[in-house]
Amino acid sequence: MTNVGIIFAIGIGTYLLRLSFIGIVGDRVMPEWALVPLRFVAPAVLAALIAPAVLLNDGALDLSPASNPRALAALVALLLAWKTRSVPVVIAAGLVTVWALQALF
Numbered sequence: 001m002t003n004v005g006i007i008f009a010i011g012i013g014t015y016l017l018r019l020s021f022i023g024i025v026g027d028r029v030m031p032e033w034a035l036v037p038l039r040f041v042a043p044a045v046l047a048a049l050i051a052p053a054v055l056l057n058d059g060a061l062d063l064s065p066a067s068n069p070r071a072l073a074a075l076v077a078l079l080l081a082w083k084t085r086s087v088p089v090v091i092a093a094g095l096v097t098v099w100a101l102q103a104l105f
Contacts, residue, residue, distance in 0.1 A: 050074075069101030 030038075054074040055061055062068040077094035084090070 065101055066105040069098050069105065072101060073097035 054070045055063070055068075057068045063071050065072040073094045076097045077090045080086075080093050081090045
């Protein structure tokens, strides 16, 4: 089988797998016990994507503002997100904090 054939086979398999869930579960109401944990999937995935990028520096945990300004900027952004609940304010404050710390150190 050629590479193109393998790519098409994987694509068809992926499509059928997704279609099976949409076709089977799509028109049914999910029970409450299944819906409650699903509320936490998006925040957990987002945290799993962001935490290594913010807290790791060269593969090691680094919380020092001098060598890892992203950690302090993330803390500032987290506090502002909790207080203001404004995405533009959080993004702007995080960027300004990272830039200021990079200029200082």
